[in-house]
Amino acid sequence: MWLKLAALLTRPATKYVFIALALVFPLVAQNEYQIYVMASAFVWAIAVYGLNIITGYCGQLNLAHGGFFALGAYTLGLLTADYSWSYWPAFVAALAMTAVVGFFVGIVSLRLKEHYFAIFTLCVGFIMYMLMDKWEELTHGPVGVRNIAPPNGFGLVDFTETTPIYYLVLVFLMLTMWFIGRLSRSLLGRTFTAIRNGDELAQSLGINLMRNKVLAFVLSTTFAGLAGALYAGMVRFIGPEDANVLHTFDMITYLLVGGIGTLSGPLVGTIGIVWLTQSLQFMEEYRMILFGPLLVFLVIFFPRGIVGSFLSWLHRRTQGKAEAAAKAQQSRDTTGRRVNNNA
Amino acid sequence: MLRIENLTKMFGGLAAVKDISVEFEANQVNAIIGPNGAGKSTFFNLVAGSHKPSSGRIIFDGEDITTLRCDHIAQRGVGRTFQTTNLFEQASVLDNLIVGHRLRTRSGLWDVLVNSRRLQQEEKLSREKAREALDFVGLSHVENRFIADITQEERKRVAFALAMATDPKILLLDEPAAGVNPEETDGLAQLIRKMKDHGLTVCLIEHKMDMIMGIADKIMVLDHGEKIAEGAPEQVREDPAVIEAYLGSDDDAAA
Amino acid sequence: MNILLQNLINGLTLGSIYSLVALGLTLVYGILHIPNFAHGALYMVGAFMTYFFMVDLGAHYWIAMLGSGAVVAALGVLCERLVFHPLRHSPPIHDKIAAIGILLFLEALVQMLWGADFRRMSSPFTGVMNIQGLIIPEQRALIIAGAAVLVVGLQLFLRRTMTGSTILAMAQNREGAFLVGIDANRVAMMTFAISGMLAAFAATLYAPINLVYPAMGHLVIMKAFVIIIIGGMGSIPGAVIGGMIIGFTEALGGFYLSNDYKDVIAFALLVVILSIRPQGLFTKGAH
Numbered sequence: 001m002w003l004k005l006a007a008l009l010t011r012p013a014t015k016y017v018f019i020a021l022a023l024v025f026p027l028v029a030q031n032e033y034q035i036y037v038m039a040s041a042f043v044w045a046i047a048v049y050g051l052n053i054i055t056g057y058c059g060q061l062n063l064a065h066g067g068f069f070a071l072g073a074y075t076l077g078l079l080t081a082d083y084s085w086s087y088w089p090a091f092v093a094a095l096a097m098t099a100v101v102g103f104f105v106g107i108v109s110l111r112l113k114e115h116y117f118a119i120f121t122l123c124v125g126f127i128m129y130m131l132m133d134k135w136e137e138l139t140h141g142p143v144g145v146r147n148i149a150p151p152n153g154f155g156l157v158d159f160t161e162t163t164p165i166y167y168l169v170l171v172f173l174m175l176t177m178w179f180i181g182r183l184s185r186s187l188l189g190r191t192f193t194a195i196r197n198g199d200e201l202a203q204s205l206g207i208n209l210m211r212n213k214v215l216a217f218v219l220s221t222t223f224a225g226l227a228g229a230l231y232a233g234m235v236r237f238i239g240p241e242d243a244n245v246l247h248t249f250d251m252i253t254y255l256l257v258g259g260i261g262t263l264s265g266p267l268v269g270t271i272g273i274v275w276l277t278q279s280l281q282f283m284e285e286y287r288m289i290l291f292g293p294l295l296v297f298l299v300i301f302f303p304r305g306i307v308g309s310f311l312s313w314l315h316r317r318t319q320g321k322a323e324a325a326a327k328a329q330q331s332r333d334t335t336g337r338r339v340n341n342n343a
Numbered sequence: 344m345l346r347i348e349n350l351t352k353m354f355g356g357l358a359a360v361k362d363i364s365v366e367f368e369a370n371q372v373n374a375i376i377g378p379n380g381a382g383k384s385t386f387f388n389l390v391a392g393s394h395k396p397s398s399g400r401i402i403f404d405g406e407d408i409t410t411l412r413c414d415h416i417a418q419r420g421v422g423r424t425f426q427t428t429n430l431f432e433q434a435s436v437l438d439n440l441i442v443g444h445r446l447r448t449r450s451g452l453w454d455v456l457v458n459s460r461r462l463q464q465e466e467k468l469s470r471e472k473a474r475e476a477l478d479f480v481g482l483s484h485v486e487n488r489f490i491a492d493i494t495q496e497e498r499k500r501v502a503f504a505l506a507m508a509t510d511p512k513i514l515l516l517d518e519p520a521a522g523v524n525p526e527e528t529d530g531l532a533q534l535i536r537k538m539k540d541h542g543l544t545v546c547l548i549e550h551k552m553d554m555i556m557g558i559a560d561k562i563m564v565l566d567h568g569e570k571i572a573e574g575a576p577e578q579v580r581e582d583p584a585v586i587e588a589y590l591g592s593d594d595d596a597a598a
Numbered sequence: 599m600n601i602l603l604q605n606l607i608n609g610l611t612l613g614s615i616y617s618l619v620a621l622g623l624t625l626v627y628g629i630l631h632i633p634n635f636a637h638g639a640l641y642m643v644g645a646f647m648t649y650f651f652m653v654d655l656g657a658h659y660w661i662a663m664l665g666s667g668a669v670v671a672a673l674g675v676l677c678e679r680l681v682f683h684p685l686r687h688s689p690p691i692h693d694k695i696a697a698i699g700i701l702l703f704l705e706a707l708v709q710m711l712w713g714a715d716f717r718r719m720s721s722p723f724t725g726v727m728n729i730q731g732l733i734i735p736e737q738r739a740l741i742i743a744g745a746a747v748l749v750v751g752l753q754l755f756l757r758r759t760m761t762g763s764t765i766l767a768m769a770q771n772r773e774g775a776f777l778v779g780i781d782a783n784r785v786a787m788m789t790f791a792i793s794g795m796l797a798a799f800a801a802t803l804y805a806p807i808n809l810v811y812p813a814m815g816h817l818v819i820m821k822a823f824v825i826i827i828i829g830g831m832g833s834i835p836g837a838v839i840g841g842m843i844i845g846f847t848e849a850l851g852g853f854y855l856s857n858d859y860k861d862v863i864a865f866a867l868l869v870v871i872l873s874i875r876p877q878g879l880f881t882k883g884a885h
Contacts, residue, residue: 055691059689059691061691061694061695108869108872108873109872111876112872112876114690114691115627115631115633115690115694115831116827116831116872116876118633118694119633119823119824119827120868120869120872122820122823123820123823123824123865123868123869124865124869126820126865127862127865127866127869130859130861130862130865131862134858134859134862179455179456182455182456182458183455186450186454186455186462186466187441187442187445187448187450187462187465187466187469188450188451188452188454188455189455190438190441190442190445191442191445193431193434193442194442194445196431197429197430197431198429200393200425201425201428201429203392203393203412203413203414203417204391204413204417204422204423204425204506205417205442205443205445205446205505205509206414206415206417206418206445206446206509207414207442207445207446208412208414209414215452219452245816246702249698249702252695252698256695285709286706286709286710287706288702288703288705288706289703289706289707289710291699291702291703292699292700292701292702292703292704292706293699293703294699295695295696295698295699295702296680296681296696296699296700296703299685299688299692299693299695299696299699300681300684300685300688300692300696303688303692304433308433311433312433312489315435315489316489316492319487319488319489322487
């Protein structure tokens with residue numbers, strides 16, 4: 001009974017139910033604030049999807065992710081506020097900026113193995129933070145950037161309102177998930193996963209390590225930039241604190257809680273934790289007292305997070321049942337039902 | 344098939360592999376034996392391109408591959424397995440194997456975005472290759488199980504299948520029978536023979552002498568990075584230099 | 599001329615502190631292959647413990663330093679037992695994330711108990727030494743001397759005592775050490791204790807000329823990572839030399855280039871070095 005119910009969740013049709021829920025959410029929300037919180041959770045989820053590409057699929061812990069998020073936000077903010085670009089060209093420029101910087105950081109940092117890569121990216125993220133904080137002529141320093149243009153609705157919609165921006169962010173989230181879903185099932189996604197299993201093994205399979213790692217890294221930083229640009233257009237005020245490494249740690253927590261390397265994990269983890277911290281107001285400041293031990297607990301006992309653990313459980317159960325059935329019938333032609341591991 | 348000329352690898356001031364010349368012929372099972380630290384694994388790493396030799400040449404199928412990167416060497420048809428193969432534990436056996444044929448496919452990011460015909464065809468092909476390889480190693484019945492749920496011996500076979508899915512001409516197997524019981528060792532030996540019957544060339548490092556004597560067409564013995572003997576199993580077994588090398592070290596005395 | 603000398607003294611002071619922090623980090627890396635991101639938090643807790651013993655309990659500076667060393671050493675051991683030991687067979691990404699978890703927890707805890715304010719901590723050594731026009735505050739002299747004593751002491755401990763040599767043996771060859779019957783658990787706990795103690799001592803030495811606040815470990819730990827990458831991860835002399843390199847570059851760069859960007863210098867140096875030599879400055883070849 002539970003098994004059947006659980007298996008329903010992995011059906012392709014289930015996603016339409018969730019899309020419908022997301023679409024009606026602003027109608028059932030009790031106030032505007034809830035819509036706003038949900039929209040910001042979606043923005044973070046997009047960034048976490050980016051992190052999942054390089055850290056989840058490819059297995060390289062990137063600690064500069066928050067820096068790239070801020071880079072996207074700053075590119076958009078400065079272009080619209082100081083150089084009077086309109087939103088959408090600046091949006092494209094923000095994506096291009098994070099992709100290009102990601103490419104150059106990638107070709108240097110991805111030659112480094114495991115720990116070195118993590119430490120190197122930690123330093124890169126910090127350099128980004130320092131530049132935003134100290135390079136006052138360009139970034140306004142600690143004061144931050146004000147008067148950022150909202151997304152241009154061409155007179156049709158007003159994106160300074162909460163509900164329209166919610167739907168805008170939702171559209172980008174769905175595009176992101178659609179792309180990542182396709183990526184993770186493709187040969188390219190499998191190539192990334194092979195790299196996570198080990199550099200040596202991947203190379204013995206004829207995989208070009210550098211090219212694939214750099215591609216994964218650029219994809220991940222571009223999604224960080226996309227999230228950053230949406231964030232800047234939504235809050236319309238940014239500062240160097242947006243590049244604080246704590247945001248990277250937040251995103252790692254979302255990813256780990258939801259399920260690293262899974263397709264719906266980033267969304268589940270982000271929405272879950274964002275709402276948890278929102279509902280416990282006092283936690284805003286001290287959330288790390290719970291997050292810290294939570295991270296430790298997860299990597300020790302549930303390294304695959306909510307979604308990963310659920311899928312493993314489901315797979316074992318259906319597989320076990322299928323094999324038992326096959327044995328009972330003593331026939332070779334019954335094969336186990338496959339659970340789509342990409343759910 | 345695979346010709347090694349004066350191959351040397353220095354680490355710091357020490358020679359891990361010293362001036363080895365040898366030729367492995369096509370469609371044979373070749374074994375490399377020697378005490379621990381004799382340079383066997385380094386030799387494999389040199390052939391597969393993980394290490395670059397300090398001097399010497401490696402000729403594979405008439406082509407000089409000495410300076411090629413590992414992934415290019417793999418594309419030329421050199422497959423390999425490792426002593427331990429790190430697979431994705433929480434994914435099915437088949438899912439782990441599909442990437443094996445990736446090197447014979449070309450679709451990239453753009454194909455993913457537009458879901459191109461090429462991508463669909465190549466994914467189908469890779470899946471077929473994975474099934475074929477799984478069938479070859481006799482594991483079709485566990486294709487949907489998680490890697491975490493299969494036995495040690497089945498893991499070894501999955502690692503073989505992964506290498507097989509790359510469509511190699513030669514397979515380098517690093518201690519394929521380490522950590523499995525005698526019965527399973529026989530099974531793996533049969534599998535290696537089957538590879539040979541299918542036209543593959545096999546090169547293996549192994550400590551289990553009985554297994555090697557049973558399947559190898561040719562044996563090369565290394566000691567302290569140098570080749571001290573080479574030839575048919577019976578020949579090598581009687582070689583005084585080999586006996587000396589093995590008696591001189593505690594390792595493998597029992598083998 | 600005098601200004602240069604003054605800056606060199608400043609560089610030596612900074613270098614001494616960095617070396618002590620980096621030593622703890624490199625020891626843990628050498629033995630357990632964990633890049634302990636929580637090390638900066640241990641440093642921070644060290645400063646707060648000394649503050650607590652001195653200000654709240656009225657202990658003398660030296661007593662407070664010893665007390666803080668003991669508490670942080672115990673904390674290090676606790677981390678090893680509760681977190682890193684259970685993760686010893688996990689993929690390497692897991693202990694990094696766990697270390698980050700410890701860091702977040704300790705920082706939030708300290709912030710909850712003491713608040714996020716910046717605090718001053720005084721030490722009995724407030725005087726100034728004047729050597730022919732060269733001004734050296736006593737606390738800075740103490741830092742330099744204290745660090746020298748600790749480095750020499752650590753060397754003696756590692757080379758001359760049985761426990762020390764087992765640690766060195768395990769750093770050089772984990773499997774080998776296991777085979778000759780070294781108790782790996784004991785060595786791991788010992789290493790974490792030493793590492794924590796060094797961090798606490800460094801924080802206590804440095805705090806009187808700096809400020810005490812929950813985020814004080816951030817920059818220090820990142821610089822310590824830069825140092826051990828430059829010096830070769832796991833190398834003890836490398837940590838000291840790397841610490842001095844960063845200390846001097848920062849003091850001189852902060853003065854002659856730009857004070858605003860002095861904190862970036864270390865990271866820029868790392869980026870340049872790793873771009874040219876991905877394996878670090880002092881490590882030989884690839885493994």
